[in-house]
Amino acid sequence: MRKPYSRSHANRGAVLERLIDMTNQQYRNKGIADIRKIPTPVQIQSNVRGKITGYITKGEWVDYSGVWNGKAVVFDVKETSSKTSFPLDNISEHQFQLLKSWREKGAWAFLLVSFTKHDEVYLLPVGLLERYWEDARNGGRKSIPHKDFMMDCELIQSEKGYVLHYLK
Incomplete structure (x- = not known):
């Protein structure tokens, strides 16, 4: 039996993407x-x-690409409703490989991760993501704890007149 269509699931991330587009x-x-x-x-x-x-x-x-300060920029936008962690299975293998490849070639590659229950958005650099990714592949934790985002990632907020000022 098919699950009923979930409009809220289909539009997940739409608000965050609108803020990024603005x-x-x-x-x-x-x-x-x-x-x-x-x-x-x-x-x-x-x-x-x-x-x-x-x-x-x-x-x-990935969701976005462009140029800033003469440097290529690529990133994807992810959301989680979990209060405690960001599941790595929210990222597909091809997205991870693309971000990693572009970073290795000099681009600025990252994820913008929204913790909807905390109303927080963090910038997760691909270099840091790669550590968690490899650890999960080797049998380690399959998610990134929220506390790690708080300690190791930049909290993205509205500032200097920008809706979500992620380029600093």
Whole structure:
């Protein structure tokens, strides 16, 4: 039996992405950075007299990419409703590999992770993510504790007129 459609699950992350999009527009308007949302890939099944049907496909990219201070920037946006940790299975293997590869080539690669129960957003650099990722692969913990975000990651907030000022 199919589970009923969950509108709240489908829109999970939409508010956070809107805030990031607003911030990115502010960065563009001030000439600071040009960072854009990557559209969700769709596989078109048919186009009959302008009526298009299709389905969302698994993307090979991350949510955002662009340039800041002459440097490439790539990142993905994740949310968790857990109060205590961020599950690593929220990140797909291809997303992790793409972020890691771009970081190795000089880009600034990271995740913006929202803890919805705490109303907090953290910037998690890929270098730090990689430590947790490898530990989980070797049988360690499969999540990152919230307290580790508090100690090791930058809390992203509204400041200096920016909605979510993540470029500092």
